[in-house]
Amino acid sequence: MMRHIFYSLLVASVLLSGCAAKNTKNTAPAAGSNAAKAATLYKEGNYSEALAYYEKAIDEDETPQLRNGAGATLLEGGNPAEALKEFDRALTFMPASADLHANKGAAHLLLGQEEVAEESFDKALAYSPNNASALNGKALLLLGKKDYESALALLLKAEKAAPDNKAIMFNKAIAFEATGLLEDADKALTLLLEETPKDAAVRNARGIVRMKRKKYDLAKSDFTFAVALSPTTGLYYYNKAILQQRLMEYEDAVKNYTRSIAYDPTNPAALVNRGETYVMLGKKEKGCKDLKKACDAGLCEKFESYKASRLCLED
Template sequence: MPILLLGNKDIDLISGKRNITIRRLWKQPLYRGDRLYCYWNILSKEREKLFEAEVTHVDIITFEQIKNNSELAIKLGYKNSKELEKDLKKTYPNNTKAKDKFQVFEFHKLHVSQWEGSAINQKNIIIKKADALFEMGNYHESSVCYKVALEYDENDINLLNRIGDNLSRLGQFGDAIKHYKKAIKLDPNNEYLYNNIAIAYLNKHEPDKALKMSTEALRINPKNTTVLYWRGLIYEMLTDFEKALQYFDCILEIDDNDPDVWNERGTVLNMLGKSEEALLSYDKSIELCLDNEDDSNTWASKGNTLLGLQRYSEAIECYDNALKIDVNNPIILNNKGVAYMELDDFKSAIDCFTKVLVMYPDNPDAQVLQEVCLENL
């Protein structure tokens, strides 16, 4: 019973887009008519059968023959023979002598009713793998798996939504919207789907369309804090800061423990010229954060507010706290340098700008500000 292990790079084989692959010649070579048990090995301790297949054709060739065979490389899903050669050397470092043998074989997937082994719920297995890929940030591969799972049930709302999520993370917002809208036709009272469309439109820089979708989501559930939060962000993009503040305050009446809401509230208050109130919001956000990326952003935002209020020493303290979490952030380092400049501490300012230029030699802000400092030393 030959076993074929499939990983992330074999998505085309799993999806059925390709049915030809290459492996080092096994001790028991494959023959036409052999039954393949195909497993997913994304995690070493988790090998689950994806499908059974029948081998339809086998060629045994040497590594030397593979190296110069561009036609074969393309059939196997590679751009050219050089890419195939590089991958084989990486996968089989001890089998790349000229006469080392490989088997190139084609197979035909068998319907579950023809399986010899125990049957499984293929859709659930594929979804499980797609979810794992999604969590790993492999959004393209995850989308392919979700779409394969969708072939088992084209009306699966959750799958349509997850495909939309993947496409959004890939920056394909138009395609994401199409999948969200298909899901809405099946579940017209789902506020999260309308909200996801609103987010996609916002990322497409179409806030007016985003607002319309947000209105639909809010109509279904006016107390959904996720919908309210994104509605506030939409109004921010529309520069209607009073409206944005209204929605962030509405969330805090329902739940005042979300640091992101307090942070955005601070940003909006700054835009309205209410810097002192903004500082209080940033303080609340910092209080609720646990030394994560958002905490760094909030410390930096508070520092920027203090910089605008000419409270330079306090601003520097905030930037230092932000840099404890986000050590190499050039924007924070530059702003810290500006605060030192305002205190006439040009040597400390130069240290900040030098750190930026070591990491980002072409950073224009650091270049100009460093020159100004050197002139004042």
């Protein structure tokens, strides 16, 4: 159960970060123009200002490339609903653009509209069978459906089309892990870290892989590094605590589960695991309290088991 939960959370993070919108090809805008300024700000990650300049450029001369740029900016800025409108508008100019259909699929995916997202990715692939963004998007959907081998096949194909795309490299590693190819996953994540050594998500992912490979010291180092890089991400404390619990470092595990709960109170699995760790420490009352809280949040299996064995009682 524990392995399933932290893997599911990792996939969720991949679904949110692995579908970067792609700008359609366009002639280079004149230096100093609103379009050029928008593109520069987008690359710098200044999405609110980039959007303002895209809007100015569209007012001057609406093109599908500018609409797509505005959509990509909205998508990266966390507004997939508005991004979808921009991609739809761009598609009225270029209905056969594989990149636009792929970007539209990414927006639907971030909105949780998986069936519609798949339709958009399929349209993109119908126009361009090797479109890396669409292949990546389809693979993410398959990862969510636990069709790991099919996802891996698509990601390997996507990587051939876009060998420098870091999101695809990351997702490929996740697919390797899911299919049990742990050494391949470790190697892929290590190669990615050579290019992005301060990427906390990649550090965390490699920590999970190394924990499964029973390389516990290396896993602990990765989790510690991930926490240092992103000290307010509850998932990283959670995974480190799982490792500490496995190594019977119960006091340290409790501390990191507590940090995880503080930064991510929506994860009842942390309450379950902290509750069980408290019981291992002989603190049954605290443990049962956590298990009851987790059950109130919808995760009841452990609490019911403890009640059945009379280790926990109803209030």
